[in-house]
Amino acid sequence: MERTPPHPDPSQFALQQVLEALVDPVRRSIVTQLDTTGLDIKCGDFDIPVSKSTATHHFNVLREAGLIRQYYVGTARMNTLRRDDLDHVFPGLIEALISRPAARS
Numbered sequence: 001m002e003r004t005p006p007h008p009d010p011s012q013f014a015l016q017q018v019l020e021a022l023v024d025p026v027r028r029s030i031v032t033q034l035d036t037t038g039l040d041i042k043c044g045d046f047d048i049p050v051s052k053s054t055a056t057h058h059f060n061v062l063r064e065a066g067l068i069r070q071y072y073v074g075t076a077r078m079n080t081l082r083r084d085d086l087d088h089v090f091p092g093l094i095e096a097l098i099s100r101p102a103a104r105s
Contacts, residue, residue: 004071005063010085013066018090021065022097026050027058031067032098034081042076 022028026048033046048055059079062068069080086094 005060007063007069008066010066010082010089013086013089015090017065018067018086018093021061021067024058024061026054027062027067028097030058030062030079031081031094034068034079035083035094035098040078040080042078044076046079 022031029048030046034041043055043059044052046055048058050058059068059070059077063070066082066085069082071078071080081094083094
């Protein structure tokens with residue numbers, strides 16, 4: 001039995017679903033952490049102030065919207081930001097929505 005959950009094809013991405021996923025600050029934090037590190041992160045290694053079951057819900061919402069891809073390495077469920085797919089379908093959206101400190105002169 002395949003353990004990797006299903007992921008939408010980029011042709012199935014819906015702007016409304018992506019925006020609804022990103023409206024929640026915990027989910028935005030997950031996306032920001034993935035974008036900032038540029039690395040794949042285990043579910044339990046995110047700095048988020050929610051229980052494990054609530055975190056699972058947030059990961060599912062992000063995966064179903066197409067924002068993240070999840071896969072297993074041993075027993076660890078890894079998460080990666082689907083930045084290339086998102087930039088192709090919605091150019092500039094992730095860059096505009098991710099909180100980053102403003103550059104100071």
